[in-house]
Amino acid sequence: MKVKILLVIPVLILVAVGYAVIRPGTNAASKPVAPDQTGVLQELSTVLHKMDTLTVLTIEGTITARDLVDSSRNMETTFCYTxxxxxxxxxxxxxxxxxxQDAYIVVAHDVxxxxxSPPREVVNPMKLSVGKETTLLAEEGYAITRRVNEAGVHISLLNRRHPTCRAYDITFDSTGWIKQTYMRVTDEAHPTDTTRDKFIGIRISSCKPGVVRKELLNSSRYIKISNGVAVALTGYELIKDR
Structure with a gap:
């Protein structure tokens, strides 16, 4: 059995997952957005790029997901990234x-x-420039709103007919730190059927630039080397992909 999970910068993949499925060109005939709304889209893209250069940080929060077709896939759980x-x-x-540096490890506690497996690069999924992303988003037919309240700055994109992402919302503070996101994505096989949509919410409870939880990056927490490689966790089976 091979586990192929790409470890990306999660605050970006979590908050950008709905943003990323807004595929360019799907609404090419849409009416162009107003200049003030273009500014909002640029602000959104800038916020999502904020952590591009951060390589030392710790983030914690919660994830909720709801699948309208399969309730067994619903979840509410915590996440941690360092x-x-x-x-x-x-x-x-x-x-x-x-x-x-020398290994990629996945611990599946449920099984x-x-x-x-061999080491993998920690990559950043935000590939396009702020300007390019703004231009592409402006062509996707979204109704764009921006408001400010005690919770922070809130930007919302809504297009009920979009084939991949019907809604994307993000809240961040005055300095650009993301606090929460929400997205409504379609079923790829049935993009026009709203009864098959999925809802994903992310709430960031703690974001600490410059802080790293070094104990979680200690390989001896998961594996040990003594006359070969073995699992450091009692009762766990080791599966090597080398």
């Missing part, structure tokens, strides 16, 4: 993923297995 340069740790619920 990064120190090209090493990173990411936990969602009880599944842990660790990218180290009591530890997957060990």
């Amino acid at each position: 990064r120190n340069g090209q090493e990173a740790y990411y936990r969602v619920g009880r599944q842990e993923m660790i990218s180290l 009591h297995k530890v997957f060990l």
Whole structure:
């Protein structure tokens, strides 16, 4: 069994997952947005790029998901991410993923297995420039709103007919730190059927630039080397992919 999970900067993948499925060109005939709304889209893209250069940080929060078709896939759980340069740790619920200099480790607590594979690069999913993203988003037919209240700055994109992402909302503080996001994404196989949509919410409870939880990046927490490689967790099976 091979586990192919790419460890990305999670605050970006979590808050940008709905943003990322807004595929360019799907609404090419849409009416162009007003200049003031273009400014809002640029502000949104700038916020999502804020952490592009941060390589030492720790983020914690909660994730909620609701599937209108399959309630067994609904979830509400916590996540933790800590990064120190090209090493990173990411936990969602009880599944842990660790990218180290010499190994990539996935701990699946639900099945009591530890997957060990060669190291992988910690990558950033935000590939386009702020200007390019703004231009592409402006062509997607979204109604764009921006408001400010005691919770912070709130930007909302809404297009009930969009084939991939019907709604995307984000709240951030006055300095640009993201506090929460919400997205409504379609079923790729049935994009016009709203009864098959999925809802994902992310709330960030703690974001600490410059802080790293070094104990979570210690390989001996997961595996031990003594006459070969073995699992450091009692009762867990080691599966190597090398």
